[in-house]
Amino acid sequence: MKKILTIEEGVRSVLSVYNAVPDIKWEYRPAEEGCLTDAIVLDGAVYPLFWWRCDTQIMALAENAPERKLCSMKLNRTCAKSYGIDRLMYQEIDIAELMLDSKIESVMCFDNGCARNMLATMKNKRVAIFELAAVLNDCTAEQGRHIYWGQDGMASDRVVSQKVASDAIYLFSEDEAKPEVFNDIFIYMYGLNKTDVVKAACIAEILMGWRDISDWKEKDAHYRRCLAAAAESDRTCRRTLIREAEV
Amino acid sequence: MSNDKKLKVAVTGFENGHCFYLYQGLRSEPDVEIVAVSFAPRARIIYEKRLGEDAFKGVDIYYDEKEMFDAHPEIEACICGGSNRKHMHEFRLCAERGIHVISMKAPSYDMVEYDEMIRLAKENHIVVYIELEMRWKAAIERIREIIASGKLGEIKAFNAYNYSHNPMWWQHWMDIPEESYGKRIPIREGSRIFRGGALTDHPHIFDIIRYILDSDFDVVYAEAAPNMRDGAExxxxxxxxxxxxxxxxxxxxxxxxxxxxxxxxxxxKNLSKYPRAVQVEMQVTGTKGTLYADSYNADCVEELEPGTQKYSVWTRDLALDNQRRIFVRNFISDIRNGTDNAAVSLEEHKRTLMASNAAYDSIYRGQPVKLCD
Incomplete structure (x- = not known):
């Protein structure tokens, strides 16, 4: 089986499955140090890439959220130390606003270096609780759970009693105390790890016009204001309103 | 053991769900004789259905606590299991007679009342045990040991949840603010939702964090989301x-x-919809790593019930799992021998409930609340 080795190769592989030939010039830019997310360049215009929106579990939660009449959401996530907690928070804020169908209005945040907890009240009065940490080994998959509750149901990306992210294959051998794991999903992106599969899928969907990113720059600016408000809240120990950009 | 050496115990209220477990535990304890119970007629009907028609065989039944205590001066200890509002009344009846008390997890959210309980306990030299079942879990001790080992480095964050169903449908008092919180206070100014729900009912994780970290609350901030149950007040x-x-x-x-x-x-058994009746899980993060823990039995089974095809998830305790028995035996030992084996004292537990009150105040004010020393 031919292995896909890069995100760009993965994108081309997906496009070929759909016989899609993008009529624009595109480039994938991984996040550099200090950046809050990866980027996609379309005909010279740079857009933040909210690639996590193509995670199949996030997609499943998002699709069902409207009919659940949500009340609140918990975003418990722990990532690698090198990934950085600001980057993790940026990503999770997008997921919270996506699920709760509202912008964050105010935040109360407690920061302790590698760990950060934040309560956010949305404009529609729904509540998001963030429990974030960046302490894992670089080779350890992001852990945690997204769960929301509504007047008409709930949903979670971890099933009952499941503590850690699951994988497709667990290889136990007599040489190793712990299993080696693989999380191959799509045959046409065989070889890419799960995160890169999601990124490639996201780019492919954008190129095929399946995903509207016209407001992603605006969202990026808003999320940065949320991060600034979180920092201010931690510094002042006060609930802090998000200062929206002046129109 | 001869009957005159057994601890003579009474139970009041039976409104708190844990009375059921304590009553069962005491019935099988050879050092205990249950002399009398007092509850409302409705509670009797429910518990005779749940425990069987012989549930109170050989036990004198009353519908008034004072009448029970007056008729049975031999009572030495009592499980005070009424609604939270009734705890002060039950406690006073016991303390003034020198009757030792097993209290439910929330003696009172009224700190004036709480101080009165402390005073009564001291003046009447009674032993008071508070039923905080999470203190009996092995996983909690393991977490303490892991933290002490330094494997997580310097501890930075502690996150926990204590989820359950809402008992309001079968224990109605738990959704009546006056009965659960002791008074009717709106959660925010003008709100139609009042204090006395989940935060009142679940002090365990507020107790456990203090125990695991050996530290007290400094500042709390809280939010109540819109209720997901239409019927809850x-x-x-x-x-x-x-x-x-x-x-x-x-x-x-x-x-x-x-x-x-x-x-x-x-x-x-027809209780839970999703995912389990009760879940208590936590995450402890330090500079060197993080741990996820399930302290309420991680070993679930899933099943599809015959006939209804209802899907459910359950955990089963070991047949020999009787940590409540250790709790009761320590209580008896402290009464008989003057020892002090209580995991949590009445005074100590006050600070946990103060944190819950501070959280309610924070929701009301929309700002963090600093706890005083």
Missing amino acids: TEDLVYVIGKMKNGVIFSLDPSYANREPEQARIVG
Whole structure:
């Protein structure tokens, strides 16, 4: 089986499955140090890439959220130390606003270096609780759970009693105390790890016009204001309103 | 053991769900003789259905606590299991007679009342035990040991949730603010939701964080989300974050996050919709790593019931799992021998409930609340 080795190769592989030939010039830019997310360049215009929106579990939660009449959401996530907690928070804020169908209005945040907890009240009065940490080994998959509750149901990306992210294959051998794991999903992106599969899928969907990113720059600016408000809240120990950009 | 050496015990109320377990535990304890119980007629009907028609065989039954205590001066100890509002009344009846007390997890959220309980206990030299079942879990001790080993490095964050169904459908008092919280206070100014729900019912994780970190609350901030149950008049989704005095940040979630059939009248197997009746899980993060823990039995089974095809998830305790028995035996030992084996004293537990009150104040004010020393 031919292995896909890069995100760009993965994108081309997906496009070929759909016989899609993008009529624009595109480039994938991984996040550099200090950046809050990866980027996609379309005909010279740079857009933040909210690639996590193509995670199949996030997609499943998002699709069902409207009919659940949500009340609140918990975003418990722990990532690698090198990934950085600001980057993790940026990503999770997008997921919270996506699920709760509202912008964050105010935040109360407690920061302790590698760990950060934040309560956010949305404009529609729904509540998001963030429990974030960046302490894992670089080779350890992001852990945690997204769960929301509504007047008409709930949903979670971890099933009952499941503590850690699951994988497709667990290889136990007599040489190793712990299993080696693989999380191959799509045959046409065989070889890419799960995160890169999601990124490639996201780019492919954008190129095929399946995903509207016209407001992603605006969202990026808003999320940065949320991060600034979180920092201010931690510094002042006060609930802090998000200062929206002046129109 | 001859009957005159057995501890003569009474039970009042039977309104708190844990009375059921304590009553069962005491019935099988050879050093205990249950002399009398006092409860409302409705509670008797429910518990005779749940425990069987012989549930109170050989036990004198009363519908008034004072009448019971007056008729049985031999009572030495009592499980005070009424609604939270009745705890002060039950406690005073006991303390003034020198009767030792097993209190439910929330003696009172009224701190004037709470201080009165402390005073009565001291003046009458009674032993007071508080039933906080999470203190009996092996996983809690293991977490303490792991933290002490330094494997997680310097501890930075403690997050925990204590989810359950909302018992309001079969224990109605738990959704009546005056009965559960002791008074009717809106969760926010002008709100039609009142204090007395999940935050009142689930103090365990507020106790456990103090025990595991050996530190006290410094500042708390809390939010109540819109209720997910139309019928509830007390909060069902509530989130509390903040900082301990040792600098560790926390997130504590005592929500009634697990749905239940809304017409359930009797506690039974048909209780949970999703995902389990009760869940208590936590995450401790340090500079060198993080741990995820399930302190309420991680070993679930899933099943599809015959006939109804209802899907459910359950955990089963070991047949020999009787940590409540250790709790009761320590209580008896302290009474008989003058020892002090209580995991949590009445005075100590006050600070836990003060944190819950501070969380309620924070929701009301919309700002963090600093706890005083």
